[in-house]
Amino acid sequence: MKVSAVLAGIASASVASGHTIFLSLTTDKSYGISYGIRTPSYDGPQTDVNAKNMACNGAPNPTTPSDKIIPVTAGTNVSAVWRHTLQSGANDVMDPGHKGPVMAYLKKVTDAKTDSGVGDGWFKIQEGGYKNGQWATNEVINNKGNQVIRIPSCIANGQYLLRAEMVALHGARSVNGAQLYMECAQIEITGGSGTASPKTYSIPGIYKSNDPGLLIDIYSMKTTTSYVIPGPPLFTCP
Numbered sequence: 001m002k003v004s005a006v007l008a009g010i011a012s013a014s015v016a017s018g019h020t021i022f023l024s025l026t027t028d029k030s031y032g033i034s035y036g037i038r039t040p041s042y043d044g045p046q047t048d049v050n051a052k053n054m055a056c057n058g059a060p061n062p063t064t065p066s067d068k069i070i071p072v073t074a075g076t077n078v079s080a081v082w083r084h085t086l087q088s089g090a091n092d093v094m095d096p097g098h099k100g101p102v103m104a105y106l107k108k109v110t111d112a113k114t115d116s117g118v119g120d121g122w123f124k125i126q127e128g129g130y131k132n133g134q135w136a137t138n139e140v141i142n143n144k145g146n147q148v149i150r151i152p153s154c155i156a157n158g159q160y161l162l163r164a165e166m167v168a169l170h171g172a173r174s175v176n177g178a179q180l181y182m183e184c185a186q187i188e189i190t191g192g193s194g195t196a197s198p199k200t201y202s203i204p205g206i207y208k209s210n211d212p213g214l215l216i217d218i219y220s221m222k223t224t225t226s227y228v229i230p231g232p233p234l235f236t237c238p
């Protein structure tokens with residue numbers, strides 16, 4: 001009884017430190033927690049890649065709307081800041097046992113404050129996978145929770161949703177075992193040349209539950225194993 005109580009304590013402690021939230025955006029300025037971002041109160045993942053809430057999170061992790069829009073300059077870097085909970089510091093980004101790819105997407109919208117994000121219009125602007133035995137999630141953890149994202153210089157100005165995502169593959173040996181974490185920031189891009197029209201994709205739709213990057217036994221991987229980052233190809237300016 002004592003032993004199982006101790007084991008239960010260990011198990012719940014590791015679960016409790018597990019999940020993560022994209023809770024603030026840094027441009028050339030820092031913004032407060034939840035400023036211009038639809039953050040959930042609970043840090044749990046989405047696991048059904050066909051769910052509407054794959055776009056900008058939502059039930060079972062209900063999100064709070066924001067009436068703010070963050071100005072962003074095309075061609076500059078921003079950082080999506082990740083923390084375990086809305087109260088966590090930079091030393092508590094996500095359990096390092098949560099390993100997987102990191103991605104970011106944009107969707108041009110008419111009204112960033114109200115657009116649900118569900119459906120077509122998304123293109124991928126940043127991705128990291130697995131290189132030399134190192135997962136992109138661990139790079140974000142080691143970078144104090146900062147996911148660095150370059151906003152393309154060639155896209156059109158206007159309001160966008162910026163969807164930042166981390167995926168944890170520790171349970172991904174079974175279908176829907178991958179844990180996907182995402183939030184959407186509401187941004188207004190200026191300074192873009194507008195010379196490119198990225199090919200866009202639907203969320204849900206960008207992932208399949210049997211994608212090789214989502215249905216995978218990461219514990220059988222070697223340092224040299226190549227990993228296929230899920231989702232559409234990365235958009236880059238010509």
Ligand SMILES: [Cu+2]
Nearest residue numbers: 018019098179
């Ligand atoms: Cu978790």
